[in-house]
Amino acid sequence: MSRKRRLLIAASCVAALLLSAGGCVVVQHDFDIRTEQVTITGGAHPLHGTLALPEKGDGPFGLVVFVHGDGVATADRDEFYRPIWESFAEAGYASLAWDKPGVNGAPGNWLDQTMHDRAVETEAAIAWSRGRPEIDAQRIGLWGISQAGWVLPEVAARHPELRFMILAGPAINWIRQGEYNLRAELDQRNASADELADQLRRRENDLTLLREGADYxxxxxxxxxxxxxSEDRWRFVGKNYLADITEALPRVRVPTLLALGERDLHVDVAETARVYRESMPASLLTVRTYPDASHNIVTFELDKPDSVRSFLVALFAPRSLYAPGYLDALRDFAADPSKH
Structure with missing residues (x-):
């Protein structure tokens, strides 16, 4: 049987499966939340946001303000956040996120931002939310992933009144994170020592250009x-490559949950856990490490966007993408950060 014919048969089977299981898809994507499109004002640009409220009740609800990692991001990260929003809703919290500037027609360009700019943007979203009647201004927390690790501690350090901070896969130092990511990904695909040496030379060449302030x-x-x-990306890296959160962490006095995946290829989670433990009071810090979980706290083998299996799990059982226990941990921590 030819490869083309096998692919056609496989595509037909998937199509039939989708048609016959349409009801299942609807149920799996029918999260216990209701969403509202909002415009967040008060910052450098109006932000195109999504406010996800618990399905039932009029509030006032607590609020979790979401901050994205690197890259282009819609408010719900192409629906990736919706199971997380549902978990927070179970704890009585709404969630607020927004399209990055320049995404989906939003004004501005996220590649023009520094990590400090993103912290100020987050503060503007917090201030805006406090004027919403359905939000309890005394119960506002933060959730962020990856690059948000250089954003949220700065916000938390200035706002000790925040209810909590949750970080998934944050790094400590931009330069060390980049080298760790390079080595881990090359090791994952069994690259040769020569390829590693070549990639490290390329990397050091770029760092030299950045240190010298080279234009595009x-x-x-x-x-x-x-x-x-791209020129925008080079400019963005030039503004941010010295990011390091070490100095901000000792000033954080907000209960913090650190969620780490043991198979994170982007961040050295051992360094992250060590620095947070050295920098924050033990009474304020909870560290949860998830075996066989990726940078996104997703089961490692499912964190592959080009995988048919990942696609089917995301379609039919999106809550199952996440590492076992992660969604429950988010709900429980938000419900009572003092118990952890």
Whole structure:
């Protein structure tokens, strides 16, 4: 049987499965939340946001303010956040997130932002939310992933009145994180020692250009990146590559949950856990490490967007993408951060 014919048969089977299981898909994506599109004002640009409220009740509800990681991101991260929003709703919390500037027609360009800019943006969202009648201004917490680890501690350090902070897969230092990610991904695909050495040389060349303040034309001339960064991306990295959260952490006085995946290829979670434990009072810090979980606290084998299995799980059982116990931990921590 030809490869083309096998693919056609497989596609037909998936189509039949989708048609016959349509009811299941509807149920699995019928989260116990209701969403409202909002415009968040008070910052550098109006933000196109989504406010996810518990399905039942009039409030006032607590609120979890979401901050994305790197890359293009819609408010619900292409529905990836919805199971998390549901978990917080079970604890009596609404969730607030927004399209990154420049995404989905939102004004601005997220690649123009520093990590400090993103912290100020988050503070503007908090201030805006306190004027909403359905929100309890005394119960506002933060959730962030990956690059948000250079954003949320700055916010929490300035706002000790916050109810809690939850961070998934945050790094400590931008430069060390980049090298760790490079080595981990090359190791994952069994790259040769020669390839690793070549990639490390390319990386050091780019860091030298950044330290020298090279403009984009010089970067394009001198880099061996394949493909090279876009001009916006080069500018973004130049503004942020010295990010390090070490100095802010000792000033955080907000109950904090650190969620780490043991198979994180992006962040050295051992370093992250160590630095947080050294920097924050033990009474305020809870560290949860999830075996066989990825950077996104998703079961490692399911955190592959080009995988048919991942696609089917996301379609039919989206809550099952996450590492066992993670969604429950979010709900329980939000309900009572003092118990953890």
């Amino acid at each position: 034309p010089r970067y394009r001339t001198a880099t061996t990146d394949s493909p090279p960064m």
